[in-house]
Amino acid sequence: MATFIQLLVSGLATGAIYALIAVGFTLVWQTSQTINFAQGEFVMLPAFFVLAATNAGAPFWLATFIGIALSVLVLGILFKFIVVDPMLKYGVLPLVISTIALSLFLKEGVKDFYSSQAQPFPALVPAIDIHVFEAVISTQSLAVLAVAVITVVALNLLLNGTRVGRQMQATAQNVTLARILGVPVRRMVLYTFLINAVLVAIASILVSPIYLAKFTNGETLGMAAFIAAIIGGFNQVRGAVLGGVVLGVLDNLSAAYISSQYRGAFPLIILVAVILLRPQGLLGRVEERSV
Amino acid sequence: MFRVALFTPLVVAGISLTTPAFSQSTVYIPAILELSGAGAVSGTNFRDGMLLAIDEINAKGGILGRKIETPLLDTQSDAGTSRAQVQKVLDNKPYVILGPVFSGSVLVDMMLTQQAEVPEIVGGEAAAITQKGNPYVFRTSFGQQFSMPKIANYMRDGIKAKTVSVLWVNNDFGKGGRDNFIKEMGARDIKVVSDISTESGQADFSADVVKLKAANADAIFVYLNEEESARFLREARKQGINKPLIGETTLLGQKVIDLAGGAANGVRGHVGLTIDAPIPAVQEFAEKFKKRFNYACDHNGIKGYTAVYFIKHVTEKIGKFDSKAFAVAAHGITITPKDEPGILMEATWDKNGDIDRISFLGEVVDGKQKIVETLPKLGK
Amino acid sequence: MTRFGMLVFVVAVAAGVTGPFLLRPFGLYLISMWAVLTIAAIGLNLTLGYAGQVSLAQGAFVGIGAYTAALLTQAGCPFVIAFVAAGSLCFIIGWILGYPALRVQHHYLAFVTLAFTTLVFLVLRNEEWLTGGIYGINGIQRPNVFGWSTAKAINFYFFSFGVLAALAFATWWMLRSPWGRAFVALRENPIRAASLGVDTRRYTLMAFAIGSSLGGMSGALYAPLVQFIEPNSFSLGLSFSLLLMVIIGGSGYFFGPFVGTLIAVLLPEWLRVTEGYYLIVYAAAVMAMMAFCPAGLLGLIERSARALGGRRRPETTQALVGGADS
Numbered sequence: 001m002a003t004f005i006q007l008l009v010s011g012l013a014t015g016a017i018y019a020l021i022a023v024g025f026t027l028v029w030q031t032s033q034t035i036n037f038a039q040g041e042f043v044m045l046p047a048f049f050v051l052a053a054t055n056a057g058a059p060f061w062l063a064t065f066i067g068i069a070l071s072v073l074v075l076g077i078l079f080k081f082i083v084v085d086p087m088l089k090y091g092v093l094p095l096v097i098s099t100i101a102l103s104l105f106l107k108e109g110v111k112d113f114y115s116s117q118a119q120p121f122p123a124l125v126p127a128i129d130i131h132v133f134e135a136v137i138s139t140q141s142l143a144v145l146a147v148a149v150i151t152v153v154a155l156n157l158l159l160n161g162t163r164v165g166r167q168m169q170a171t172a173q174n175v176t177l178a179r180i181l182g183v184p185v186r187r188m189v190l191y192t193f194l195i196n197a198v199l200v201a202i203a204s205i206l207v208s209p210i211y212l213a214k215f216t217n218g219e220t221l222g223m224a225a226f227i228a229a230i231i232g233g234f235n236q237v238r239g240a241v242l243g244g245v246v247l248g249v250l251d252n253l254s255a256a257y258i259s260s261q262y263r264g265a266f267p268l269i270i271l272v273a274v275i276l277l278r279p280q281g282l283l284g285r286v287e288e289r290s291v
Numbered sequence: 292m293f294r295v296a297l298f299t300p301l302v303v304a305g306i307s308l309t310t311p312a313f314s315q316s317t318v319y320i321p322a323i324l325e326l327s328g329a330g331a332v333s334g335t336n337f338r339d340g341m342l343l344a345i346d347e348i349n350a351k352g353g354i355l356g357r358k359i360e361t362p363l364l365d366t367q368s369d370a371g372t373s374r375a376q377v378q379k380v381l382d383n384k385p386y387v388i389l390g391p392v393f394s395g396s397v398l399v400d401m402m403l404t405q406q407a408e409v410p411e412i413v414g415g416e417a418a419a420i421t422q423k424g425n426p427y428v429f430r431t432s433f434g435q436q437f438s439m440p441k442i443a444n445y446m447r448d449g450i451k452a453k454t455v456s457v458l459w460v461n462n463d464f465g466k467g468g469r470d471n472f473i474k475e476m477g478a479r480d481i482k483v484v485s486d487i488s489t490e491s492g493q494a495d496f497s498a499d500v501v502k503l504k505a506a507n508a509d510a511i512f513v514y515l516n517e518e519e520s521a522r523f524l525r526e527a528r529k530q531g532i533n534k535p536l537i538g539e540t541t542l543l544g545q546k547v548i549d550l551a552g553g554a555a556n557g558v559r560g561h562v563g564l565t566i567d568a569p570i571p572a573v574q575e576f577a578e579k580f581k582k583r584f585n586y587a588c589d590h591n592g593i594k595g596y597t598a599v600y601f602i603k604h605v606t607e608k609i610g611k612f613d614s615k616a617f618a619v620a621a622h623g624i625t626i627t628p629k630d631e632p633g634i635l636m637e638a639t640w641d642k643n644g645d646i647d648r649i650s651f652l653g654e655v656v657d658g659k660q661k662i663v664e665t666l667p668k669l670g671k
Numbered sequence: 672m673t674r675f676g677m678l679v680f681v682v683a684v685a686a687g688v689t690g691p692f693l694l695r696p697f698g699l700y701l702i703s704m705w706a707v708l709t710i711a712a713i714g715l716n717l718t719l720g721y722a723g724q725v726s727l728a729q730g731a732f733v734g735i736g737a738y739t740a741a742l743l744t745q746a747g748c749p750f751v752i753a754f755v756a757a758g759s760l761c762f763i764i765g766w767i768l769g770y771p772a773l774r775v776q777h778h779y780l781a782f783v784t785l786a787f788t789t790l791v792f793l794v795l796r797n798e799e800w801l802t803g804g805i806y807g808i809n810g811i812q813r814p815n816v817f818g819w820s821t822a823k824a825i826n827f828y829f830f831s832f833g834v835l836a837a838l839a840f841a842t843w844w845m846l847r848s849p850w851g852r853a854f855v856a857l858r859e860n861p862i863r864a865a866s867l868g869v870d871t872r873r874y875t876l877m878a879f880a881i882g883s884s885l886g887g888m889s890g891a892l893y894a895p896l897v898q899f900i901e902p903n904s905f906s907l908g909l910s911f912s913l914l915l916m917v918i919i920g921g922s923g924y925f926f927g928p929f930v931g932t933l934i935a936v937l938l939p940e941w942l943r944v945t946e947g948y949y950l951i952v953y954a955a956a957v958m959a960m961m962a963f964c965p966a967g968l969l970g971l972i973e974r975s976a977r978a979l980g981g982r983r984r985p986e987t988t989q990a991l992v993g994g995a996d997s
Binding site: 086093094096098100104226262265268272276279 | 725771772774775776778779781782783785786787789790793796797911914915918948950951953954955957958961962963965
């Protein structure tokens with residue numbers, strides 16, 4: 001029983017990371033039909049911004065701000081205007097290809113211009129181990145969990161409680177109608193990209209002390225984001241969070257109880273099952289087909 | 292259709308553009324390495340150690356008066372690409388080839404270099420590489436068939452373990468090590484109670500630590516790559532594993548110690564090639580490397596460095612640039628640091644191209660690797 | 672086809688047949704790789720360009736074909752049988768995979784095929800008793816086809832070029848048939864096709880299965896070309912590469928895969944001057960191409976030809992042999 005609780009607790013901690021990344025991914029997909037295959041690399045990159053700033057002499061707290069700011073600039077604004085906008089008129093597929101190429105670009109860029117070696121990353125939260133029931137959890141993991149929860153609550157408040165948020169939702173549900181109703185659609189889409197950039201920057205800074213900053217971090221994290229987003233449901237931010245948590249826990253349980261060689265298979269099987277049987281995900285609403 | 296026609300002359304041009312011209316004042320020793328993809332870390336380490344040696348030798352006039360010319364070719368960590376690169380360099384008649392590091396790529400390249408009768412100094416550690424009867428393959432690090440018995444002896448005599456758990460990374464490096472290790476355990480009547488595979492790039496080891504705790508073996512053999520070793524050690528410390536953690540070179544390396552922080556203390560194991568060895572020549576090499584490349588190299592860097600000096604020494608011994616004579620002379624040769632300082636530690640090559648060298652047993656104490664015992668060469 | 676196009680085609684084929692005599696073993700290896708991968712790209716083009724389905728599974732099918740062929744030939748089976756077996760097995764698996772998977776919308780299919788590819792990789796890696804596991808299968812011999820040995824580089828090139836030509840012709844013939852015209856109708860306007868009584872699901876499934884089968888046949892040639900196969904070669908990376916090849920060449924154009932694969936195989940060589948930064952340059956080039964000309968190179972050429980006032984082909988042949996305007 002002790003082992004089960006430990007697995008559950010660790011799974012929740014990892015799941016919180018996946019959730020944070022999946023939320024931004026979902027938002028961007030909803031509002032602009034952009035399937036960002038580079039989401040994993042988006043989480044990998046801000047840590048390197050921070051490290052570069054630290055190398056240039058900035059104290060850690062300042063480097064963190066610089067990292068978030070650069071992230072918003074590059075992964076939010078530049079990404080939207082240079083990569084996404086020119087391609088929107090061509091449809092989804094060219095954009096998908098472009099984000100695939102972008103993920104390669106970012107990954108190789110970090111490898112060539114920074115380092116191919118893993119870098120230790122200073123922690124915002126000191127790593128102290130806390131014993132909960134019969135399991136151990138690190139304060140860093142608790143911090144990730146807390147931030148994930150706060151982020152989701154804040155996002156929900158934003159989306160449902162503010163005018164801007166409701167305009168963003170309108171854009172996500174039906175762009176044409178929103179435009180007719182006078183919603184500044186392009187600005188709303190930009191806001192989503194900016195929010196995603198902030199989310200991935202936060203995720204990066206929280207995760208890198210645990211995972212170590214390395215140019216290949218994006219691969220597994222990106223895949224986890226896609227799976228979490230689809231399992232949980234695309235149309236709801238809550239869906240992404242649930243998906244992330246489910247994924248984290250499931251991954252741990254299957255690795256421990258079923259097979260370690262096939263541990264990667266179970267999330268994928270669940271993914272396929274969800275897509276075939278309930279494509280809107282666990283919490284999502286059924287999407288209408290547009291003719 | 293005409294578009295296809297447009298491209299054909301471009302193909303021919305493109306391919307002929309890839310043939311460089313080599314002068315008589317240089318010797319062509321190309322390097323085929325993993326510079327991108329999954330093997331990028333190993334490949335770039337090997338490359339940098341190699342470049343350091345080449346620059347040192349060239350500064351002193353090269354080998355037998357000819358400077359070393361080493362174009363770098365990237366296998367992209369893919370066997371098919373590696374084969375293409377080998378084919379490309381063979382078309383230009385190299386003297387000796389350096390690399391690759393990935394055992395899969397080595398195996399496929401070996402077929403071609405054997406046919407072309409060109410020696411290849413590789414970084415791969417799989418046992419199979421030197422068991423195929425290829426007289427042209429050599430390496431500058433232990434094959435897994437040599438390092439694993441040393442670990443196994445340590446398990447039996449040093450730790451006195453009766454049961455053991457194995458935690459390994461599921462790539463050809465990890466699987467090869469695990470297979471050899473289990474074989475050695477069987478030969479020593481030590482029971483393997485838990486056999487856990489992990490993925491390359493894995494970040495979350497909680498499930499694996501849980502399983503290891505449940506298995507409760509006398510010792511745990513950990514055979515992972517660098518970052519994964521660090522992440523595992525932290526998780527193991529966190530969940531309070533108290534059985535000895537034993538590793539092979541990587542686990543006790545300074546890099547893992549740096550990344551894992553205090554979690555690495557108490558780790559023990561066998562160390563084949565390490566920049567932490569208590570040998571002045573090795574320390575000096577580590578300093579030079581760090582100064583030039585700004586990071587601490589791993590054992591692949593030493594492999595690359597000593598490989599170049601190996602080539603230099605054998606070539607000077609035979610007095611000419613003859614690939615076949617090289618292979619003949621290299622089998623059975625012993626090189627001491629006195630004759631060739633670049634070789635760092637005395638080494639002997641056997642008839643299969645495997646290296647025999649002293650190695651060490653170490654322990655991580657207070658954030659540093661401490662050598663506890665020096666193991667002699669296997670032969671004499 | 673226009674007369675000019677015919678002439679150009681003949682020249683291209685002639686170059687493909689005589690050019691290799693000018694090349695050294697490395698060059699021959701590269702163009703053999705081109706021939707082998709083009710077969711897989713043609714298959715993906717059927718699925719993506721003609722049937723409009725985004726598949727990330729083609730790499731896995733190449734892998735299944737390669738392992739099938741390698742295991743059969745190493746067990747003593749003649750190559751021709753192994754080749755047919757690889758193609759048939761992938762056709763069946765493609766059909767089974769496609770049956771449920773094609774019910775979902777496009778972006779979901781990408782994820783399903785992505786999951787499939789990773790699952791295939793895991794099976795290839797873990798089932799050591801069957802596939803040799805992570806160590807792969809080594810020492811695959813070049814086949815003896817009807818008494819003619821393909822062990823020499825140039826022989827193997829002609830062999831793979833011959834297979835490519837045969838399969839390309841078969842695909843072209845299929846696309847010209849009434850069946851093939853239905854494929855094209857699917858892409859242009861699926862709803863109209865459905866209203867005309869075309870069973871869209873059946874045709875899409877068929878396209879997917881045939882495309883997978885071509886992937887399998889490509890794999891059957893890949894194994895003796897490289898003479899070593901391991902699970903890592905057939906993971907998502909290959910699927911993405913094939914996708915890029917089809918898109919860069921021009922998805923939906925019959926000759927798109929030929930051009931796209933040529934670029935993908937040669938680009939690392941051309942970009943060698945960038946000394947190891949070539950992946951970054953490649954990625955940037957792909958992004959730029961997507962921004963300016965997502966119809967691929969053939970689309971770009973067609974656009975510029977039209978802009979320069981070139982000859983216009985009749986619409987029907989255009990739709991069959993060329994590609995749709997995006």
